[in-house]
Amino acid sequence: KEKVEITKEQQALVKVVVEAYNRHQIPQDVAKKLLQDQYSAEENFLLLTEMATSQVQVLVEFTKNIPGFLSLDREDQIALLKGSAVEAMFLRSAQVFSKKMPNGHTEVLEERIRKSGISEEFMTPMFNFYKSIGELHMVEEEQALLTTITILTPDRPYVKDQQAVERLQETILDVLRKMCVLQHPQDPQYFARLLGRLTELRTLSHYHAEMLTSWRVNDHKFTPLLCEIWDVQ
Ligand SMILES: CCOC(=O)c1ccc(NC(=O)c2c3c(nn2-c2ccccc2)CCN(S(=O)(=O)c2cccs2)C3)cc1
Numbered sequence: 001k002e003k004v005e006i007t008k009e010q011q012a013l014v015k016v017v018v019e020a021y022n023r024h025q026i027p028q029d030v031a032k033k034l035l036q037d038q039y040s041a042e043e044n045f046l047l048l049t050e051m052a053t054s055q056v057q058v059l060v061e062f063t064k065n066i067p068g069f070l071s072l073d074r075e076d077q078i079a080l081l082k083g084s085a086v087e088a089m090f091l092r093s094a095q096v097f098s099k100k101m102p103n104g105h106t107e108v109l110e111e112r113i114r115k116s117g118i119s120e121e122f123m124t125p126m127f128n129f130y131k132s133i134g135e136l137h138m139v140e141e142e143q144a145l146l147t148t149i150t151i152l153t154p155d156r157p158y159v160k161d162q163q164a165v166e167r168l169q170e171t172i173l174d175v176l177r178k179m180c181v182l183q184h185p186q187d188p189q190y191f192a193r194l195l196g197r198l199t200e201l202r203t204l205s206h207y208h209a210e211m212l213t214s215w216r217v218n219d220h221k222f223t224p225l226l227c228e229i230w231d232v233q
Contacts (some may be wrong), residue, residue: 004182010175013067014141017172020065021144024058031096034112035105044116045220053223055089059151066148068168072222076159085229087198090129098134117220122211129204132213133197136190139183139210145176146194150201 006014034047063081070077097106112147114123138146152169154162180191212232215222227233 004178006175006178006182010178013171014145014175014179016065016067017148018144019143020062020086021147022140024061033087035108039112039115041115041117044112045118045227048113048116048223049226050117052089055092056085056225056229059085059088062147063151066151066168067125068170069152072164072168073161076165077162079156079158079160080151080153080165082229082231083159084153086135086208087150087201090201090204090208091133091143091150094130094133095138095143097130117215119211119214122207125207129197129200132200136193136197141179142176142183142194145172145179146198148172149176149195150198222223 007035017228025045031051034044034051039047060081063077069080072080097109101109110127136142152165152172154165154169159165176194177191180194181188184190209230222230222232
């Protein structure tokens with residue numbers, strides 16, 4: 001049984017990434033609005049647009065703190081951001097959703113999201129994903145590292161130097177694997193289950209792309225930043 005230990009530089013790397021990840025939470029006022037009194041579908045949709053837009057801004061800031069990210073080719077940085085934005089948002093959403101919220105808040109939040117003009121067939125996979133993430137009871141280090149691994153996916157469209165991205169991703173995968181072994185000694189499959197969620201996440205982002213077309217049909221408006229990152233309009 002090899003002794004798993006996290007090196008000093010790996011500890012420093014985790015500290016940088018977790019701090020950056022925690023630096024931005026949903027603007028409390030926006031999250032509170034979602035929980036407040038009854039809104040129409042249009043207002044719920046608008047709130048989600050606002051939240052998704054702020055999440056993209058936060059994502060850009062977060063990537064600047066991923067060791068090595070800024071030394072990647074500029075265009076590859078953009079390709080990684082565009083390729084992972086939706087997945088990072090759903091990972092973040094799952095974490096918000098499964099966080100200890102005052103009782104009843106989760107139901108209200110779910111209600112608001114269900115009544116926001118989003119097509120029904122998208123709701124099921126989305127909430128199933130939120131529940132499957134919630135069941136993992138990830139600690140914040142695992143959440144931050146899993147998001148970083150999602151961003152550093154080498155085979156996103158238009159990435160030129162995939163090897164460079166792969167090297168960065170492997171660094172994060174290695175420390176996450178060790179953390180899972182140390183954090184969940186009774187569950188040797190835990191790391192594999194975490195990575196399995198990334199597959200679920202990709203499926204969800206394909207649903208999301210389809211959903212966007214249906215929204216365009218019934219002329220839902222998005223912000224310029226969301227149009228840019230999602231390649232719509
Ligand atoms: C500042 C840091 O930002 C965060 O921490 C953060 C966390 C979560 C979110 N989440 C969301 O915006 C969000 C969305 C959905 N749910 N959901 C959600 C919100 C709270 C809890 C759980 C889930 C479904 C539809 N999409 S959408 O992008 O397709 C969309 C459809 C219509 C217009 S935009 C958005 C945002 C920011």
